[in-house]
Amino acid sequence: MNITVLASVKDVNEKIILNKNVVVIDVLRATSVIVTALANRARQIMPFESIEEAKEHYKANELLAILCGERSAKIVEGFHFGNSPLDFIEDNVSNKIIIQTTSNGTRTIKACEKGRRIYIAALINAKAIADQLIKDNMGTVIVCSGTNDQYSMDDAICAGMIVSLIENKVKISMNDLGWAVKEIYEHNKGDLYSFLAKTCSHFNLLKQNGFEEDLHYCLQTNIYDIVPVYHEGNIRIIDGK
Ligand SMILES: O=C(O)[C@H](CS(=O)(=O)O)OP(=O)(O)O
Numbered sequence: 001m002n003i004t005v006l007a008s009v010k011d012v013n014e015k016i017i018l019n020k021n022v023v024v025i026d027v028l029r030a031t032s033v034i035v036t037a038l039a040n041r042a043r044q045i046m047p048f049e050s051i052e053e054a055k056e057h058y059k060a061n062e063l064l065a066i067l068c069g070e071r072s073a074k075i076v077e078g079f080h081f082g083n084s085p086l087d088f089i090e091d092n093v094s095n096k097i098i099i100q101t102t103s104n105g106t107r108t109i110k111a112c113e114k115g116r117r118i119y120i121a122a123l124i125n126a127k128a129i130a131d132q133l134i135k136d137n138m139g140t141v142i143v144c145s146g147t148n149d150q151y152s153m154d155d156a157i158c159a160g161m162i163v164s165l166i167e168n169k170v171k172i173s174m175n176d177l178g179w180a181v182k183e184i185y186e187h188n189k190g191d192l193y194s195f196l197a198k199t200c201s202h203f204n205l206l207k208q209n210g211f212e213e214d215l216h217y218c219l220q221t222n223i224y225d226i227v228p229v230y231h232e233g234n235i236r237i238i239d240g241k
């Protein structure tokens with residue numbers, strides 16, 4: 001299997017993702033929110049790049065939808081929830097359409113729209129994504145959303161975990177960044193929290209802003225066995241998984 005890992009959303013272009021399966025990662029915190037909401041029975045997620053687009057779609061679905069997202073890590077004024085996955089519990093999201101806009105993650109999902117199949121991954125569902133990619137056995141691009149268009153270690157360790165799980169089972173060819181993130185993950189998997197505290201500026205920004213609980217939550221691995229897929233504006237779970 002051929003795998004290309006991209007360092008941030010700014011490396012995505014149509015040529016790289018065309019006819020490829022794409023995996024979008026934003027561990028802190030957009031894709032951790034998406035996986036959590038779907039695991040807690042949200043009907044679907046609708047990601048948007050801008051606050052204006054999100055509000056417009058909310059108006060059309062007011063009875064069924066909730067507005068969620070952040071700017072500079074803080075809840076957008078007038079929204080129901082920010083970007084803390086711990087808010088996306090069953091009582092808040094069951095049967096709801098989640099209209100979401102965040103600084104990095106939702107922008108990355110939109111940038112990958114031309115991919116063959118677009119999967120949504122975080123550490124909390126990494127094994128389910130790796131198993132799905134092995135099953136598909138297709139050329140795959142793993143996109144780390146990054147933070148403000150820059151490489152971000154939270155996303156890199158998740159990409160590393162996914163490729164490490166795949167490489168244990170099938171032969172892969174991969175770009176240099178793919179091998180780098182695999183090594184980084186394998187050397188630090190015993191204590192991801194301390195590793196990110198040392199190396200990840202966005203992790204420390206969230207910590208300073210009081211989101212410590214989110215950090216512990218997002219760094220758990222494989223707590224959900226679900227594979228969210230983005231298709232024509234909506235993210236849903238495939239195969240009833
Ligand atoms: O809330 C987050 O974790 C970040 C926000 S920012 O990088 O502090 O602006 O958004 P995300 O899109 O989940 O990376």
Ligand SMILES: [Mg+2]
Nearest residue numbers: 026028029104
């Ligand atoms: Mg992020």
